[in-house]
Amino acid sequence: MSASATATATFALAALVGLASFGGVPVLAVAAVGVGVLVAAGWPELLDLPARRGSTTVVALVAVAAALTAALTVGAARAEGSQVSGVLGHLPAVAALALLVAFVHQLLRRDGRPRLVESVTGVVAAQAVVVLGAAWVAVPTTYAGAALAPVVLAALAATSAVSATAWPLRVVGPVNLVVGAAVGWLASTVTALLGGGGTSPLAGGDPLVTEGRWVVAGIVAGLGAGLLVSAWRALSSRLPAARTLPAALAVAAVPVALGGAGAYLVGRLLLL
Template sequence: MTPPATATTTLALAVLVALAAFAGPFALALALVLLVALVAVGWPALLSLPSPRGTTAVVALAGLGAVATGTAVVGADRDALGAGPLAGVPAVAALALLAAFVHQLARRDGRPRLVESVSGTVTGQALGVLAACWSAVPATYAGAPLAPVVLVAVCAAAAVCATSWPLRVAGPAAVGAGALAGWLAGSATVALGGAGIVPPARWAVAGLVAGAGAGVAVAAWRAHSARLPTAGALPAAFAVAAAPVCLAGGGAYLVGRLLLL
């Protein structure tokens, strides 16, 4: 899969998550399950990790557990936001870390490349946990309109990173494109009447901050994944495409809770 095709896949996944954010917790959970599945299946191939089936299993369990926990809290009681809709996710992340070590203990291949396997597995689990943060975004002060604002910035930065420009050019350009796209998307949200209870003046600022953050994340991901020889081969390429959308979940939730008050 070429970089433009990977960026197009990122765009498709971002559109799916943005639309699902308006469709309700269950639809959003299904979209997040797809993200987690793409990362879990492609992650061992992307990093050429030993014991790929076990790695896929523990990465999938971490992501699915975090999505289920976040969706259950938000869907059951929106008034529980005072305690945080993601209050149970840290416990899932802790159990996932233990599962990563149990997976290593259960290996029967002599455990070659042990440190590489553990670090790679935990990193994949972190992506799944960050993806689960999208489940709480519609329940923030900003509501569902925040999802497309952040994801527009992700797509803009991914498009820049899909070019053949060297990283020293594409990196700053991705940050700038993300910030500009986020600012424009935030301003468009106000113009279209989607500001909700949030002061309109804060949407552009939040879009700018979230967009710049998305640009940094996407550029950093390109710097890492572009060096991997398996990045263009399926199913690793799907993990490469899904990762930016997963990474943006945590940032979107922080913006919704801290900036858009």
């Protein structure tokens, strides 16, 4: 796949997750799993890992487990009417179990376990990516609500388009910061004008998130997206397999997955 096709795939995945954020927890969990499965399918080829089939299976299972854990926690908290601020509290346990699964996978290999350290490191890195991607499930539980996801994803899509150009990284990096901040500001301003984040019945219908906080959050999210996408381009563009189909889809999916944790942090720390 060409760089432009990879950027288009990132845009499509961002649109998918953005739409899913308005469809409820189950739909958003399925979208998070889909992004994680794309990472799992292409990651071993992208890094030229041994035992690719087993590596893909392990990472995909972790993606499902992380999204399911987050979805069940959110659902349980809402059913009980309790606070949902700690809905990601179980993901560290998922990450710890994933590490054990990565070692079990190595024990089950029957190829003599060549490049053992490389294989373990690569699998664990992919597991970390898909666990962070499960944070998208919790983004609608922030005060910003589901409207926060499209703001972050718009910045990710825009900066991915910039990274698809033939410009050198020393140019792409600063441009991504500017484009990310600008798109984040624009998307957050539109969201605030449309009443994103809902209203508070205890405050006489006042918005839960003010326009000023939306703008700050959008700019911060855009800057974060610019840093993330630029760093990922610097890493992935040097890999020989980055243009093959499975690996390219993983390249497209990784920024979307990692954006979940960033979006949740923005929603929890800035939009109060």
